Amino acid sequence: MKRWLGFYAVAFFAFLHLPLLTLAFFSFNSSRFTKWEHFSLDWYRAIIRDPQILEGTWNSVVIALWATVLSTVIGTLCAYGLCKRNSRTPTGALYLSLVTPEIVSGIALLALFQWAFRWLHWQLGLYTVVLAHVAFCIAYVVIVVSARLRTLSPALEEAAMDLGATPWQAFWYVTLPALAPGILAAALLALTVSFDDYVITSMVAGVDSETLPMVIYAMARRGASPVINAISALITVVFGVLILLSERARET
Amino acid sequence: MKLRTCFLLPAWLAMALLFAVPFVIVLAYSFLTRGVYGGMVPPWTTESYRRLFDALYLAILGRSFAMALAATALCLLLAFPAALFISRAARHRNLYLQLVMLPFWTSFLVRTYAWIFLLRDTGLFNTILLSLGIIHSPLPLLYNDGAVLLGLVYGYLPFMVLPIYATLERLDPALAEAAADLGARPLTTVWHIVVPLSRPGIVAGSVLVFIPCLGAYLTPALLGGGRTVMVGNLVQNQFTTARGWPFGAAVSIALMALVTLVLVVFLRRESEPLA
Amino acid sequence: MPPILELRKLVKHYPGQQAVREISLAIPRGSFFSLLGPSGCGKTTTLRLIAGFEQPTSGEVLLNGEIVNHRKPYERNVSTVFQNYALFPHLTARANVEFGLKRHRATDIDRRVREALELVGLTGKESRRPAQLSGGERQRVALARSLVLQPDVLLLDEPLAALDPKLRKQMRVELKAMQRHAGVTFLLVTHDQQEALSMSDGLAVMNEGRIEQVGSPEGVYLRPSTRFVASFLGAVNWISGAGIRPESVRLLAPGDDTPDRHVRGVVSGSVFLGDCVQVQVRLSGEVDAVAQLPRGAALFQPGDAVQFTWSAADEITFL
Numbered sequence: 097m098k099r100w101l102g103f104y105a106v107a108f109f110a111f112l113h114l115p116l117l118t119l120a121f122f123s124f125n126s127s128r129f130t131k132w133e134h135f136s137l138d139w140y141r142a143i144i145r146d147p148q149i150l151e152g153t154w155n156s157v158v159i160a161l162w163a164t165v166l167s168t169v170i171g172t173l174c175a176y177g178l179c180k181r182n183s184r185t186p187t188g189a190l191y192l193s194l195v196t197p198e199i200v201s202g203i204a205l206l207a208l209f210q211w212a213f214r215w216l217h218w219q220l221g222l223y224t225v226v227l228a229h230v231a232f233c234i235a236y237v238v239i240v241v242s243a244r245l246r247t248l249s250p251a252l253e254e255a256a257m258d259l260g261a262t263p264w265q266a267f268w269y270v271t272l273p274a275l276a277p278g279i280l281a282a283a284l285l286a287l288t289v290s291f292d293d294y295v296i297t298s299m300v301a302g303v304d305s306e307t308l309p310m311v312i313y314a315m316a317r318r319g320a321s322p323v324i325n326a327i328s329a330l331i332t333v334v335f336g337v338l339i340l341l342s343e344r345a346r347e348t
Numbered sequence: 349m350k351l352r353t354c355f356l357l358p359a360w361l362a363m364a365l366l367f368a369v370p371f372v373i374v375l376a377y378s379f380l381t382r383g384v385y386g387g388m389v390p391p392w393t394t395e396s397y398r399r400l401f402d403a404l405y406l407a408i409l410g411r412s413f414a415m416a417l418a419a420t421a422l423c424l425l426l427a428f429p430a431a432l433f434i435s436r437a438a439r440h441r442n443l444y445l446q447l448v449m450l451p452f453w454t455s456f457l458v459r460t461y462a463w464i465f466l467l468r469d470t471g472l473f474n475t476i477l478l479s480l481g482i483i484h485s486p487l488p489l490l491y492n493d494g495a496v497l498l499g500l501v502y503g504y505l506p507f508m509v510l511p512i513y514a515t516l517e518r519l520d521p522a523l524a525e526a527a528a529d530l531g532a533r534p535l536t537t538v539w540h541i542v543v544p545l546s547r548p549g550i551v552a553g554s555v556l557v558f559i560p561c562l563g564a565y566l567t568p569a570l571l572g573g574g575r576t577v578m579v580g581n582l583v584q585n586q587f588t589t590a591r592g593w594p595f596g597a598a599v600s601i602a603l604m605a606l607v608t609l610v611l612v613v614f615l616r617r618e619s620e621p622l623a
Numbered sequence: 624m625p626p627i628l629e630l631r632k633l634v635k636h637y638p639g640q641q642a643v644r645e646i647s648l649a650i651p652r653g654s655f656f657s658l659l660g661p662s663g664c665g666k667t668t669t670l671r672l673i674a675g676f677e678q679p680t681s682g683e684v685l686l687n688g689e690i691v692n693h694r695k696p697y698e699r700n701v702s703t704v705f706q707n708y709a710l711f712p713h714l715t716a717r718a719n720v721e722f723g724l725k726r727h728r729a730t731d732i733d734r735r736v737r738e739a740l741e742l743v744g745l746t747g748k749e750s751r752r753p754a755q756l757s758g759g760e761r762q763r764v765a766l767a768r769s770l771v772l773q774p775d776v777l778l779l780d781e782p783l784a785a786l787d788p789k790l791r792k793q794m795r796v797e798l799k800a801m802q803r804h805a806g807v808t809f810l811l812v813t814h815d816q817q818e819a820l821s822m823s824d825g826l827a828v829m830n831e832g833r834i835e836q837v838g839s840p841e842g843v844y845l846r847p848s849t850r851f852v853a854s855f856l857g858a859v860n861w862i863s864g865a866g867i868r869p870e871s872v873r874l875l876a877p878g879d880d881t882p883d884r885h886v887r888g889v890v891s892g893s894v895f896l897g898d899c900v901q902v903q904v905r906l907s908g909e910v911d912a913v914a915q916l917p918r919g920a921a922l923f924q925p926g927d928a929v930q931f932t933w934s935a936a937d938e939i940t941f942l
């Protein structure tokens with residue numbers, strides 16, 4: 097049985113990873129068909145020459161950075177405020193926001209913005225996307241930071257206050273630094289989740305705020321293209337490097 | 349303490365403004381009618397909810413439910429042995445876990461697109477089968493229920509592995525040894541000892557997979573090619589056509605109710621004390 | 624001069640529980656004082672009331688004769704060594720010790736930190752983080768971190784509980800030496816009677832939220848004022864209302880003459896403990912008693928008839 101389990105595991109991991117690996121592999125193919133001809137970087141050159149992709153990437157980066165900073169700050173404070181508290185309501189709302197189907201969040205936010213715009217004469221744009229992303233990133237940040245908070249001894253802050261720190265100083269000098277690896281991990285999760293989101297973004301993005309996932313989606317709807325393969329490979333590598341960096345940060 | 353309360357304020361504000369208020373608006377819209385000049389106007393009506401019971405929409409709801417159920421079952425079937433393997437691995441456990449987590453960190457959109465690339469008429473599978481002479485014209489692998497199911501399973505598989513692994517890891521290895529010692533063959537041990545004891549993980553994993561599958565939008569939109577419509581696509585359709593907002597809102601509320609129901613039922617069952 | 628720390632009718636209620644019931648206590652300046660009691664007796668709550676982590680339901684905490692009830696933990700000149708030390712994991716040993724000084728905007732931080740680390744014997748390990756220190760070393764950091772602030776009272780919450788038994792005995796001696804050297808008043812909370820007896824100048828025995836007895840270690844051990852105190856501090860044989868500690872007992876052959884009090888009995892078993900022997904004796908009236916004898920003493924076999932004797936002066940009686 098042990099041996100069968102081993103064989104199974106190989107197949108399992110192949111199923112999990114081979115699709116992405118072949119995807120990346122064929123991004124270096126000179127032909128646009130799934131038959132290997134010879135090595136070429138043409139599809140990567142096509143990315144740089146495509147203004148839509150470049151603009152989408154820029155928008156995605158701007159949105160993801162804003163959403164990450166805002167949701168990390170709000171979420172970290174929230175996780176800290178929630179710990180040692182018995183009230184279940186805020187946590188309940190957060191979990192509910194996590195299980196809400198993306199499409200429902202998307203239309204709900206669209207409905208909110210449309211409704212608000214009846215009085216404020218604004219338009220959908222980058223900032224509506226940022227707000228929407230903050231809304232769903234907070235829950236992720238709270239969960240990751242809370243997990244880290246639970247590993248900290250409650251005596252830590254008492255010790256700080258005992259040594260003369262005010263509650264604010266205890267938070268700033270003791271809890272926050274001790275939480276740093278968790279906060280970093282949370283920020284990274286928020287960054288990837290925000291950068292990747294298509295469903296909610298597509299509902300609340302304005303005409304001038306097309307993001308990279310929206311560009312990819314539009315292309316994918318028209319069928320596969322080696323250019324998407326190339327973008328996909330790049331995204332995967334960049335995310336991978338970010339994860340590695342955060343793992344290293346966590347170890348030190 | 350005061351400081352902690354202050355710290356909760358931004359989150360409260362954000363959740364109220366970006367979650368509670370939109371939800372209330374959607375709830376209101378679901379009881380309104382679309383006006384001639386746009387905007388939702390009275391009369392208040394339950395018309396949208398009654399439309400949910402049209403055979404057409406009931407079928408979509410039913411299909412979504414069946415899809416999510418099938419995806420959950422498949423994930424469970426695939427994930428359990430993998431979790432068992434990792435929990436019993438003598439070395440490299442962390443590496444295996446990270447290999448499971450890795451797709452979770454890469455883009456969901458990219459992972460879904462990978463299957464378009466593999467399954468399309470000129471995709472990898474058809475190309476290989478054609479060049480081996482097994483088939484003579486490409487198989488219609490993409491744009492059907494099967495492709496959507498595959499996409500869902502592939503997308504949410506890690507959510508099933510991790511909770512099951514977490515319970516298996518806490519399991520005392522002496523239990524399996526005791527079963528073997530009492531004469532149980534390995535499969536018997538797994539079925540009668542390991543599976544029942546990992547129930548909390550199985551339940552948690554199933555909820556984590558079932559809920560996003562039920563409300564899935566991206567996977568059916570990309571891999572179903574517009575033919576397979578799940579609830580998520582129905583909502584999106586209604587909101588992109590001008591007259592559909594009230595009905596789209598009603599479908600959203602129904603979907604939320606379903607999700608909450610599943611969550612409550614499962615969580616209550618899970619919190620039952622284990623025998 | 625007022626006592627350095629005084630508790631007046633201190634009461635702490637929790638929902639459905641009375642943790643501390645009217646404790647009054649005065650602790651002399653510069654002494655090593657212990658609160659001894661079983662777990663759940665309210666001793667840790669008392670400590671937290673003194674440190675300011677909890678607010679008393681009623682009663683007063685006085686430091687240097689001044690009521691400090693309303694003061695926050697960071698406004699009281701007391702410092703706590705926590706049970707698991709609560710060292711800041713992201714800071715080095717030195718930075719942990721500096722922490723309090725910086726909050727108090729102290730001058731001459733370098734010298735004071737160096738002296739504190741010297742006092743606890745940690746010189747050379749200043750730049751290690753808590754995770755890189757052994758259990759004993761962590762405790763030394765925790766001590767240095769508090770002592771460097773020269774608190775009026777140093778509160779120690781089961782400080783030795785996390786150490787292994789051998790290190791624990793060594794640290795008892797060192798703690799006592801540090802206290803003398805630093806001249807700071809120590810208030811130790813423990814459930815280990817040996818710990819309390821061996822280190823303290825004075826101690827209070829607590830039970831169910833009340834103080835049962837206050838006194839010197841000898842006084843409390845030899846002249847306990849309640850049955851609870853007598854039993855908690857060591858084994859006791861209760862024979863017709865009087866308590867006799869096993870080490871006060873001598874066993875004699877049935878025929879021997881003795882001026883002391885004596886009861887007849889039969890040996891039912893014995894246990895060799897290395898430095899002594901414990902002999903179980905069944906006394907007339909079906910009472911089981913224990914005698915602790917030096918290893919060289921005349922030995923009896925199970926079944927031997929003996930006289931169970933003790934001197935009247937060693938009897939524990941309550942008025």
